[in-house]
Amino acid sequence: MRNTELVQWFRQSTPYVNLHREKTFVIMLDGEVVESPNLSNIINDINLLHSLGIKLVIIFGARPQINQLLAQNKHQSEYYNNIRITTSEALDIVKQAVGRVHYDLFARLSLRHSNAPVMDVISSNFILAQPIGVVDGVDYALTGKIRRINIDGIKDQLDRNAVVLMGPIAPSVTGEMFNLPFEEIATQIAIRLKADKLIGFCAEQGVLNENGEVIADLQPQEAQNYLNQFIEKGEYHTAKSRFLQAAADVCRSGVKRAHLISYQEDGALLQELFSRDGIGTQVSIEESEVNRIATVQDIPGLLELIRPLEQQGILVRRSREQLEMEISHYMIIERDGVIIACAALYPYDDEKMAEMACVAVHPDYRDSSRGDVLLTEIKKRARNLGMEKLFVLTTRTTQWFQERGFELAEAEDLPKYKRDNYNYQRRSKVLILPL
Ligand SMILES: CC(C)(COP(=O)(O)OP(=O)(O)OC[C@H]1O[C@@H](n2cnc3c(N)ncnc32)[C@H](O)[C@@H]1OP(=O)(O)O)[C@@H](O)C(=O)NCCC(=O)NCCS
16 A cells, blocks of 8 residues: 655655755753653654764753652752752762763664664763852852863764764863763853754743743744743753753854754654754744745755646746756745745846746745745846836736736737747736836
8 A cells, every 4th residue: 555645754854854964963862851751762763863964962961860869869969050069979979870871872872773874872071071169159069061172073973973972971181070061061062063953852842832832933032031931930950941041052152943842742853853844942043034046956945846836737847957057047935944935037138028937835835925025026136137027927826916916918918039939728828017
């Protein structure tokens, strides 16, 4: 039996596979995530990302595991500014808990299905720590902060296809070990590596609004505002808050996107990365949509957008070669690196007329004025080229253009070249708009 859903999903994911290849993602695995029954699926999906050529740095935390072991040992930590004060007695316990999580993740990441490519997992002293010291009269003891990161060392490992795994403990140059907040490690690594994405997991689908719905997009300041609310409620030590802390910081420092998804939902990571809109919360600094002139690199994405419309007979078929030659005539709307709309402009200088052709908006993005955005931009470009009229040939979209000021005309009204090549069988309507 044919599984058309699978075929469709596989095809739709192609642009994202190309988009993510060779990119660097920093993944935050909070101790909460490590506890989750869904961890094996998450690790399988991380394995898949690696097979698709994505460079991965995994930073794990172990706060719940540390707390549990401290409680078993009847030890209670004190906090200042939401950071644990690590005594030498506590550090021994921290090392045990972190060590267990580390080896557990190590084992899970090494699990390989037959035929899967070998994945080297590397942990090294890429980070050197130093004590936080005394703040406001409070001595943080063996709680540290980052002193230096061996970024080149990490890059070397990523270039040779290894996955880098790091936990919340790092040595100092004096040979002592320090306990570090894992969100700080993830933040600094993502910034210094100039990572393409920071990815984190939490118990819900993402950040939720008052109605319990996922907020799809947040600017760094908005992420910070939510974090402040959570801190006020005493919820700093959740996977969500620690991700938001890191996300707000990395996005302000040049990392393009940070994604927060559920660790409870099987496949959330793949859905977020390989579908058009994702399912979690994305923190990013830039507008997610841009209009620009197409380049040869956009041809696969353009074909993906227009081929279904050509097959339905709505657009005239264009070969890849034709697109390559005429690519500079095309403008596109790009959303998160994927082309969701296009239109082309062909000027006929002698008649001072230009054709608006190949107008298409992806079905998922229609009825939100993107067609109008394309038309406004094409009109502006045509005017800049000294054109006096804009025309279209269409079989099924006549009204849309009429509602925007185009008027029905005849094939004889077209520029000579178009007139001579008019396909009378197709019986397209001719519509003209004075500029
Ligand atoms: C035509 C098209 C580009 C419009 O894109 P869009 O971003 O959805 O357009 P807008 O949001 O600016 O406009 C939406 C309005 O146009 C209407 N509309 C969409 N297709 C239409 C059509 N074929 N005929 C008449 N009206 C149409 C919608 O119903 C909506 O009307 P409303 O505002 O009253 O609700 C898009 O529907 C598309 O890609 N269609 C398939 C390709 C095509 O027909 N291209 C033109 C060939 S020359």
